[in-house]
Amino acid sequence: MRKLTGVLLAGAMAVSLAACGQAEEKSNTSKKAETEQTKEQTPENVMIKSFNGNKEEVNLEVPYNPERIAVLDMASLDILDNLGMGDRVVGSASTSLEYLTDYVDNEEVANLGTIKEADLEAVMECDPDVIFIGGRLASSYDALSEIAPVVFLSTESELGIVKSVTKNAETIASMFGLEDEVSKKTEGFDERIKALKKTAEGKTALVGMTTSGSFNLMGNDGRCSIVGREVGFENLTAAESTSTHGNEASFETVVEKNPDYIFVMDRDSAIGADGAQTAKEIVENELVMGTDAYKNGRIIYLEHPAVWYTAEGGITALNIMLSDLENAL
Incomplete structure (x- = not known):
């Protein structure tokens, strides 16, 4: 009787092991097929x-x-x-x-x-x-x-x-x-733009870039176009300047336009020009000091000019650009 029981147990174990082996083999075959299918689905x-x-x-x-x-x-x-x-x-x-x-x-x-x-x-x-x-x-x-x-x-x-x-x-x-x-x-960029629009509503602005001692006024088709196009400031030279780097302007023009805000990007700082005047040194002259923007403390020097000038279009760059505007406004 014991012999018979032993034989039966041995047989059951053999069947069980065979089944496990077949299951494992089937699983490996399935995984291999999935891998090959994934390779086939992945385009070159x-x-x-x-x-x-x-x-x-x-x-x-x-x-x-x-x-x-x-x-x-x-x-x-x-x-x-x-x-x-x-x-x-x-x-x-x-x-x-x-x-x-x-x-x-x-x-x-x-x-x-x-x-x-x-x-x-x-x-x-x-x-x-x-x-x-x-x-x-x-x-x-x-x-x-x-x-x-x-x-x-x-x-x-x-x-x-x-x-x-x-x-x-x-x-x-x-x-x-x-x-x-x-x-x-x-996520969140559109909401941040909407919040900035509330500040910009009904406000005029000039958007400028200092470079090699001069001051260029920019429209809504080049650098810093986000200020006029998306944030919504009325860019007073939008129709006059279509160049990426803007058009060189006299400070008499700034006085004549007399905007609520002046946004300034320092190109020399952005490209690391040695010995260049700072944007503040160029912009804050006697003429500009007579504008409403200066009197009301609304000349905004963009804090990270290198980002605005060299990385506009990046995800982190856009986050920094919006932060510059949020912190200043």
Whole structure:
């Protein structure tokens, strides 16, 4: 009887082990099939909207989930950083922006020149899968395209900075399958704009940039367009200035316009020009001291000019720009 019981137990164990083995084999086969299916579903390339060298929006095929990225545009680097793709950056243009200096100081990230002048040999040596540029390098688009696909993104003043940032972030995110992350990163920007609009309602402004000792007045189609277009100040030179850097103006014009507010971006500080006069030294002369803006303490010097000038279009940059306005107003 004991022998029979032993035989039966041994048989049951054998069947159980065989079943476990079959289940494990089936599970492994299933996992392998899932992995192969995922590989089949993951595209090698994706189509995105980008500008070409003539600043025309075109369809561009780029590698999906690129491993090696060269960046010559600070707004794009800002977005890649926010999406957690910074470890893919193998080469970057130089920058003084504090929140992006880790890329410049990293010995494993090649120096690719500046956002205005790319070192083509360095770009080629870092063997990128894709290259990001901004408007300052539009003339180098064709040369860079011979190395790798060039993603050229820009802010569009008519669309507005907030929507431009969201659009560009979604474009970059689509290259990595991270579209769901964009709304999390840009959440709250519209509400902050609405709050600033309450202060701007019914107020006039001049938006200026100091550069090499002169003062340029800007419209709503170039730098700092967020002040007039989205925040809603009535820009008194919106119709007169359509240049990205504005038009050089006399301080007599400032007195004549006599705005409620004057917003000033210090370009020399933004680019680290040695020995340059500060924006305050240039703007606060006897003529300007006679304006309502000066008398009421409403000359606003944008606190982070380098961000406004070199990274407009980035997620962190937009947060800083809005904070500059919120803190000043």
